Amino acid sequence: MAARGALLRYLRVNVNPTIQNRRERALPFTAILRRFSEEVRGSFLDKSEVTDRVLSVVKNFQKVDPSKVSPKSHFQNDLGLDSLDTVEVVMALEEEFGFEIPDTDADKIHSINLAVDFIASHPQAK
Template identity: 65%
Template sequence: MAMAAARRALLTHLRIPVARPAAAAAAAAAGTVPVAARRLLSSTTEETKGSFLDKGEVADRVVSVVKNFQKVEPAKVTPTAHFQKDLGLDSLDTVEIVMAFEEEFGFEIPDNETEKIDSIKSAVDFIASHPQAK
């Protein structure tokens, strides 16, 4: 995290456009961007590529959140459990679990995606593919 903050401060100071990586990459290829700036730009894109969470880690954390939910019997929780069919939760309970996922992973899940999350598997798939999940 400290490295990302330092990189951001340096890029702001050098006034290198970070918001347009395609244009910056073209400038780097043309040789108009200093070598140090090229290194910073390439490490920024590498950091972005690697920012998604490991699916196994996400699955463990999702299962843990569901097991800790008050209305769920922990013995029934499996990686493939459906919230309504297997765990007996209603739609309001599902919304509460999704809110617990938001708190656990540190990002807001849009309402249109909340409706699609109806099982542990669908929650893991969505969270593991989301770049803001922590």
């Protein structure tokens, strides 16, 4: 057992993780995490902008009466859309915001508020 401890002390390597950037200068791992978190934090869309764009998409949907559309509108209860129509609205939102909404999340989007919350909190939304 003592020999194992001595051997491990001898073989132990000091690890300081770094990743090379384009200029071949080593960056400490913490700096990379900090840079990534700043990029992610700054990449979310403004909720009021998302709301305006979602309202516009839903108002332009052929089966919707634009006068009934509000930020609190439920697709089925308030706008009279069936499940297929809701899928089409979600697809139109994917096209508008430039990213794919996974089916598991798309199934949970039943109102404009839910769509706005999901899109505004998604880092890939453009």
